[in-house]
Amino acid sequence: MAADHESAASNLNGPKPIRRLEEAVINRIAAGEIIHRPSSALKELLENCLDAGATSIRVTAKDGGMKLLQVQDNGSGIRKADLLILAERFTTSKISSFKDLERLTTYGFRGEALASVSYVSQLSVVTKTKSDTCAWKATYVDGRLASKDGSPAEPKACAGNDGTIINVENLFYNTPTRLSSLRGSSEEYSRILDVVTKYAVHNPHVSFTCKKSGSSAPDITTPSGSSVxxxxxxxxxxxxxxxxxxxxxxxxxxxxxxxxxxxxxxxxxxxxxxxxxxxxxxxxxxxxxxxxxxxxxxxxxxxxxxxxxxxxxxxxxxxxxxxxxxxxxxxxxxxxxxxxxxxxxxxxxxxxxxxxxxxxxxxxQSKTFEYQTLLTGSTAPAASQSRKGKERARREDEDEPGESSSPAPFAVPAPVKKLAPNHKVRTSQQDRTLDSMFPVLAASQQPSINDADSGQRVAAVKVPEIVASECNLASVLRLRQEVERAKHEELAEILQKHVFVGIVDLGRCLSLVQHSKKLYLVNHGALAEEFFYQLGLLQFGDYHRIKLEPPPPLQALVELAVEAEDTSESKLSKADIVDVIVETLLARREMLKEYFSLEIDANGYITSLPLLLKDYTPNLDKLPLLLMRLGPQVNWHSEQECFESFLRELAFFYVPEPLVPGPTEAESADAAAMRWQIQHVLFPAMARYLLPPKTLVDRDVVQVAHLPELYRVFERC
Missing domain, CATH: 3.30.230.10 (Ribosomal Protein S5; domain 2)
Structure with a gap:
């Protein structure tokens, strides 16, 4: 009832008056419709460059374009007389009447791009036409000429080349809500790269360059005069x-x-x-x-x-x-x-x-497919095989599930025959594993699945959800595509439908898994290295973090690793090698933090590491080795090779293996924890997410037993 009384009172007072908005409010509302983020501002500026007939366009961004977005071209430039109204709304050289819209062939026409940018940033322009003897610089605030030093607001003469340089600084500084809604600088820079990439494809006659401010190597560079x-x-x-x-x-x-x-x-x-x-x-x-x-x-x-x-x-x-x-x-x-x-x-x-x-x-219709009929450990039937042997092999192949070349027609189901022991496939997680056949040495080695002998039961670990990050970097996308194309379908099926049997040798990274009626000896270290490399690519730029408290010093860890290495073949002393590696990593602190969540503070302490898989903790004893290898093993001068080599080293760090195997009680406890992670975290996650390449088939996955063949051996005995 109270709400009804308020409504009635409002009606008695009459409708609210309509007011004209202030000019500044109108302009900022209009700017918000056009400039959503740095990449949308860049799109408008690129179109102006192309309208000016530019054949070379250079883009520089700082903090994802939010601190600085600079676009330089070698186009026709802007006349000094036009700089007075350059950033005012609805000032354009593209049209003069509404009928011009019917035969529009340019990118821009409304004259709102630079005006909108000037209302939400600090805009400056340096331009020179071919007929000018010098360049002219002008600064704009809210669509009008301004001056930073208190001098008259007018264009000032300066040095410059033919064309135009537009600097957009502190974007959205006066609209904090829009600024806070933006993603991180890495995501915004990826959107900038995406815009430049698309326009570079459509304009192959124009040379495009895009890089971060302060970086010597561009992220995108294209020559002029190429084809689409x-x-x-x-x-x-x-x-x-x-x-x-x-x-x-x-x-x-x-x-x-x-x-x-x-x-x-x-x-x-x-x-x-x-x-x-x-x-x-x-x-x-x-x-x-x-x-x-x-x-x-x-x-x-x-x-x-x-x-x-x-x-x-x-x-x-x-x-x-x-x-x-x-x-x-x-x-x-x-x-x-x-x-x-x-x-x-x-x-x-x-x-x-x-x-x-x-x-x-x-x-x-003309597409050909390449496939491998045998994974490993199998041979073609001999030419002298007896007819009886061939017939028996044929029957066994027909009995194996999933091997039939064509489904049987619909018919009345026949009585189910009792399956022979040599054709039974173990699928129950209640069956015994290899570890359950040995005495338990410590409490941490208790089995986590149903054990037929002990009857103990521990809840299974849920495989964590892994979501691919949104990344528009062409180099990362190419690496992801290479992983997808290298996938080996048969090995992928084995890993997806395997039953874990047990770890054979922790130090040599050997485990047994079963698929269908076959037993495989796998190098889980090689599988894990490829798996963590793929996880690094999949989550590029958006990793969870491992906080290190207290943070260890980078210098001390690198010294520890270099001291254990044989550096006799190097011309540098061990102290010099340590200095080079530390300087290399400190010089790239911002990149390591932004792309890989490897954070090193200004004092040289490591505060966080990337977490590739939840519920899985890498062996931190290998951290000094990782840091040492990042110096010489990563190609820091080529973007794609840098990302690939860094992620390979990170994956090697994540491989579950003891650094120095030993018989002490503490080391036994660590080994038991590592065994648990391999069985209950690593193998289930690999079954769900790993795209195994063909290279793993050659030596890291070996068939060691086939149930029907074993029964034949027992029959002969």
Missing amino acids: KQAIGQLYGQTIAKELLETKVSSNEDSSMVVDEAEEAWAAEVFFTSPNYQAKKMVFLLFINHRLVESPRIKKALETIYTGILPKGASPFVYLSLQIDPRSVDVNVHPTKREVHFLDEEQTTQKICDAVHAILVGQN
Whole structure:
């Protein structure tokens, strides 16, 4: 009732008056619609560079573009007279009347990009035209010329090259809510790289460079004068470039990319991967009239084409450049021009999809598959094998589940026959493991599954959920794709459906697992090293952390490891080697913290390490060895090789193995804890997430027994 009285009182007082908003509020609201994050500001600035005819564009970012976003081009520049109104709203050189929108061929046209940036950042411009004798620098605040030192607000002469340099500093400094909603600097920088990558693919005639402020090596660099396919290979990897197919489609019968004078004419150029390429997530680049846009409808239509061609869960790479008569396109439907509408969108999309599908079907019919019939430990039947032996082998193969080449037709089920002992497959976790056959030495060695003799029971450990991080770095994406392509299907099935038998030799990292009727001796150290490398790639830039309290000193740990090494072949003394390694790691503290969660404070103390798998603790005795190897074993000068070599060293650190095996009670307790982690954490996690490569088959997974063959031996005895 109280609420009703308040409402009635409000009605008696009348409606609230309508007021005109202040100009500053209006401008910041408009800026918020256009500039969502550093990458959206960069998109606007890149389009201005391309409109200016630039052939070289350099992007520099600090703290993910939030502290500094600098874009430099060698385009036509800006006249000094135009600098007075450069950052005011609705000032543009692209259009002069509303009718100009019907034949728009440039990226920008509303004149709001630089104005919006100036309302949410500290904007400065250095520009020079070819006719100017010097460059001019201007600073803007809230769309107007400003001065930092109190001098008159006007452009000032300075040195500079032809073109324009735009500096965006302290983005969203006056809108703290928007600033706090942004992701970390690593995520924002990844979005910047994604924007630069896409525009570099579509504009292969332009040289693009993108790097972090203070970094000597760029993260993206492309030459000018290349082709679209070459740009895709350089930016997304040669794995994709080798599988690219190409087609050109147009509204006319021919496939010319020249747009016809007639209304609603269009032409498209499509680069798409063949059925041999597979990825977990679709990469889709869509440009309409050279403008980077999004279209869920077109993306879904192209993705549907691959449904019957690629395996379930696999996705392609598609780049589509669509040129449409400007009179048929409405580019003014979204503040950031992220979406556009055009006439006959459904018919245009259908024709493009039909052309792509026709090529894919032809490729799929000629596709060849490589597979291995025997994993290991098997031989082909001898030519002199007796008919009776062949018949017996045939019957045994038919009895083995999952081996039949075609399913039997539907029929009345026959009476179930009693399975012979040599064809029984152990699947129950209540059966005895190898450890249960030996006496228990300590309380920590108690079995954690049902033991048929002792009757003790401990709750099983749940496999932790591992979520892939969102990463747009081309080098990391290429490494992930290499892991997926190297997967060995048969070994993956063995690991997914295995039954753990026991650890044979902890020091040599040997364990026994059973799959179906076969027993395998596996090097769990080699499997673990590959597994933790894949976990490092999967969670790149978004690791959980192991806090070290108290934090150990980096210098002391490296000295400990170097002292134990034989350095006689090195020209440096052990003290010099330690200094070089420590200086190398300290110089890259920020990168190690941002990408790998390896945190070293300013005083040289290690405060945290990356945690790759919950409920699994690496052997910290190996930490000095890890730090020592990071110096010489990591290629710090090439991005992809740096990430790969660092993650390989981190994976080696995570391998479960005793550093120095010994018989003492403390070492026995550590070994027992390590055995528990291997059985109850490592093997279940590998069964769920590991994509084993073929290289593991050659020497690290060996078949040691086959149940039917063992029974034959016993029969002869």
